[in-house]
Amino acid sequence: MSGVAATDPGFAVQGWCPGALRPMLSGDGLVVRVRPRLGRFTADQAAGIARAAAAHGSGVMDVTSRANLQIRGVSADAHPALIADLDALGLVDPTEALEARRNIVVSPFADDAAMAVACRVEEVLPFLPTLPGKFGFAIDCGSNRVLAEVSADIRVERDATGGLLVRADGMTAGWRTEAGTIADDIRRIARAFVDAGGGRDGASRMADLTGRCSGGTGAILAALGPAVAVPAPVADVPMPGLYPQGALIGFAFGQTDAAMLGTLAMLGPVRPTPWRMVLVEGLTHMPGLPGLIIDPDDPLRRVVACTGAPGCPQGLAPTRALARALAAAVPAGKTLHVSGCAKGCAHSGVADVTLVAARDGFQAIRGGTARDAASTAPVAADALTADPALIKDLF
Ligand code: SF4
Structure with a gap:
């Protein structure tokens, strides 16, 4: 297969993440993102979210790469009642601005000490300078880091001796800190980011600055x-x-x-994760419920797909039915990413093979992202679905 032109770059970049107070309009209605406090929903909160999603939305829900839950299919008329229900659960921030700032991913394996750190970070948010819309935090305080690949600008981690450190994304090392000083340290790093040009001239993320050796890093x-x-x-x-x-x-x-969320809530508190999974606290056995992925070798773990058409207005084709049809043909240990357009929402990184919807079929990219140039001429989704083995040639 010969190389062809880059895939259609015609997608909109929003520059902000939806919340509960500021939902995002999608092809199936409003998407209302619910952010857990300290990375977990109590069992009562999870059950309440399930009831609210069924009452005010389509009942369809997403676990996002920011470890939030999204309620889909909400009409503008139903949004106020949904917010009232979420507020009664303690899940609505006082303002849109504070909600947007509460962009914290907490490791689902966090212990009480890590939760206390997350609490300090949450408390300092109102006192930070104005930051870009997607600026976020990762609390990753285990003996090994599980959130290293998760988007964040300021990270709280541990070193090899168990000591706490705070690190600006893009830097290989950070600054020592402790629970009593973490709030001040976060405030100083956020201030240094802004003073070094963060939020201006295309530097919307910490790594934009720390990657500029003679500029932002030096200032920070x-x-x-x-x-x-x-x-x-x-x-x-x-x-x-x-x-x-x-x-x-x-x-x-x-x-x-x-x-399903209502059922899981009956088993325990629910911690959404950035890996499109949830951790149900306290379980000592895997729940045998239909529709769950509990086997690490499940072929559906080898495929990633965004909402695609028609749920996403930017989608040029449906994605998930195709990904489901191809999953068993993806070699073990490999990843297939099916994207409804070149934006690549479901997987911003490199995949072994990415299929990107274009006007005339799906273009394949080997070892790249949805935004890279295609490696093949377009192939019709019907042809791939009829013969999933075709995909094997691309790995
Ligand atoms: S990548 Fe998928 S979800 Fe994202 S804008 Fe394109 S079609 Fe929509």
């Missing part, structure tokens, strides 16, 4: 002093299975529904 270092605390090693992305904190359970494409 000057403000904060040498960064010498080396973070703990990076762990493999966790698999479905049992952990000391509970059972880690996946959903195909990170999508579930209100009925």
Whole structure:
């Protein structure tokens, strides 16, 4: 197959993430994103979200790459009643601005000490300078880092001795900190980001600055002093299975529904994860419920697909039915990403093979992202569905 032109770049970049107070309009109605506090929903909160999603939305729900839950299919008329229900559960922030700022991913394996750190970070948010819309935080305080690949601008981690450190994304080392000073340290780094040009001239993320060796990094270092605390090693992305904190359970494409969330809520508190799975606290066995991914070797774990058409107005073709049809043909250990357009929402990184919808079929990209140039001429979805083995040639 010969190389062809880059895939259609005609997608809109919003520059902000939806919330509950500021939902995003999609092809199936409003998408209302619910952000857990300290990375977990109590069992009562999870059950309440399930009831609210069924009453005010389509009942379809997503686990997002920011470890939030999204309620889909909400009409503008139903939104106020949904917000009232979520507010009664303690899940609505006082303002849109504060909600947008509460962009914190907490490791689902967090212990009480890590939760206390997350609490300090949440408390300091109102006192930070104005930051870009997607600016976020990761609380990743285990002996190995599980959130290293998760988007964040300021990270709280541990070093090899168990000491806490705070690190600006894009830097290999951070600054030592402790629970009592973490709030001040976060405030200083956020201020240094803004003072070094963060939020202006295309520098919307910390790594935009720390990647500019002679510019932003220098300014940040000057403000904060040498960064010498080396973070703990990076762990493999966790698999479905049992952990000391509970059972880690996946959903195909990170999508579930209100009925399933309600059922899981009866088993324990629910921690959404950035891997499109949830951890149900306290479980000592994997729940044998239909529709859950509990086997690490499940072929559906080899495919990633965004909402696609018609749920997403930018989608040029449906994606998930195709991904489901091709999953068993994807070699073990490989990843197929099916994207409804070149934006690549479901997987911003490199995949072994990416299929991107174009006007005249799906273009394949080997070893790249949805935004890279295609490796093949377009292939019709029907042809791939009729003969899934065609996909094997691309790996
Ligand atoms: S990648 Fe998928 S979800 Fe994202 S804008 Fe394109 S079609 Fe929509």
